[in-house]
Amino acid sequence: MKQRGAGLLGCGYQLPKRVRCNNDPVFECLDISRNAQGIYQSLLFRDLDRRYCLGPDESITSLVTESCMRSLDSAGVEADQVDRLYGHVSVPEYHAPNALYQVHHDLGLDRKAMVVPINSEQVNFLSGIVHAAEAVRSGGAQYCLVACGSNWSQHIDYSQGHSTCIGDGAGATLIGPSDRFIVIGHASMTNTSYYRAATMGIRPLTVHGRRQVPVDNTGMPVATLELTQTGVEVVSSWIKDGIPELVNELLARHGISGNQITLITYQSVRILLDHWAERICPKEYVDTLAQFGHMISATYPVNLAYVFDNISTDYIVLAGVGLGMQLESVLVQV
Structure with a gap:
């Protein structure tokens, strides 16, 4: 069947x-x-x-x-x-x-x-x-x-x-x-040696020269994101080159070229978006960095919904970066 x-x-x-x-x-x-x-x-x-x-x-x-x-x-x-x-x-x-x-x-x-x-x-x-x-x-x-x-x-x-x-x-x-819009493939790449490169947790911050733990309006401690120096280096190395490697392997596995896809990726660093555009060569690249910023996990569903009714390519590729560090990509046939 x-x-x-x-x-x-x-x-x-x-x-x-x-x-x-x-x-x-x-x-x-x-x-x-x-x-x-x-x-x-x-x-x-x-x-x-x-x-x-x-x-x-x-x-x-x-x-x-x-x-x-x-x-x-x-x-x-x-x-x-x-x-x-x-x-x-x-x-x-x-x-x-x-x-x-x-x-x-x-x-x-x-x-x-x-x-x-x-x-x-x-x-x-x-x-x-x-x-x-x-x-x-x-x-x-x-x-x-x-x-x-x-x-x-x-x-x-x-x-x-x-x-x-x-x-x-x-x-x-x-x-x-x-x-229509069938999920036909996915791929992931995980490098857990960078497990502590970016973390969300309760920690003291230095604000105007004073060291203190941030609290909410009830006085309870608030977790904050820490991007370590290793995290900064990972962004400009493993993540920078890992996304196009992952996406291009996924496309090759299905006999698809970049000029057949609409690409939706992690959005935060302009140099990465430019690099990925050059390495993957998508027909359409959803770039909302200037108008939405980086919405973390919501980046992908928001941008997908934002363009969903106007997709003109044969395929959609979503490619993301997870803390941990994990790269993921999903292939959708329009």
């Missing part, structure tokens, strides 16, 4: 209301000095114009729920037809459970609908697509939502260069039986 195809049936995304531009006061404490290796980290993250950041009256969980609703509406599928909800909400309100369970409740999904949080930060969405497509192809599920949301603008050390690119957002896609 011929195996049925698992495809992307609909997409949706939601951004916060607040726009943060380059002249925002939060960037006044940015460290613009050269580090011990002679690198100005603040210069790595450039060519940004604005990012969308959560306000005090907004919840990343609500944005994820809204993006799921838009995905269901675009696919013409009711919430009670969903069998599984994959993805992740980050940084979560609790260590456990993940807020994806709240999304399940707010959407009104059936009690039999399985929730599958995937903490493969920042490639949660790509991992979710792979697992959801496998579930649909095997007959284990009919419809699977894959949704991710990121609120990392609230978990950043704004003295560090990488802080200038961070934005918030949420996006989702619905996967089910289809003969």
Whole structure:
């Protein structure tokens, strides 16, 4: 019996209301000095114009729920037809459970609908697509939502260069039986020797010369991202060359060339986007760095939903960078 195809049936995304531009006061404490290796980290993250950041009256969980609703509406599928909800909400309100369970409740999904949080930060969405497509192809599920949301603008050390690119957002896609937008392949590459290169955790920060642990409005400690010097070096070496290597191998495996694809990648460093464009040579490259910034795990579903109705190529490739370090790529036949 011929195996049925698992495809992307609909997409949706939601951004916060607040726009943060380059002249925002939060960037006044940015460290613009050269580090011990002679690198100005603040210069790595450039060519940004604005990012969308959560306000005090907004919840990343609500944005994820809204993006799921838009995905269901675009696919013409009711919430009670969903069998599984994959993805992740980050940084979560609790260590456990993940807020994806709240999304399940707010959407009104059936009690039999399985929730599958995937903490493969920042490639949660790509991992979710792979697992959801496998579930649909095997007959284990009919419809699977894959949704991710990121609120990392609230978990950043704004003295560090990488802080200038961070934005918030949420996006989702619905996967089910289809003969269009079929998930036909994926690939990954993991180098765990860089496990500590970039981490999210509770740690003291130096703010205006004072060492202190950041807290939220209730007085509780807040986790922040640390990109070590090794992390900076990984960005400009292993990640820089690993993405085109992974994507080109995936394309070659399926007999596809770059000029047949729309490429959606990790977005934070301009030099990487330019390098990947040169090495992969996609027909279309979704570049929203200037208008959205880097939305961490939400980068991929937001950008996919942003262009979904206007795809003109035969294939879509999503390629991401996860902490850990893990590179992932997913191939979709339009």
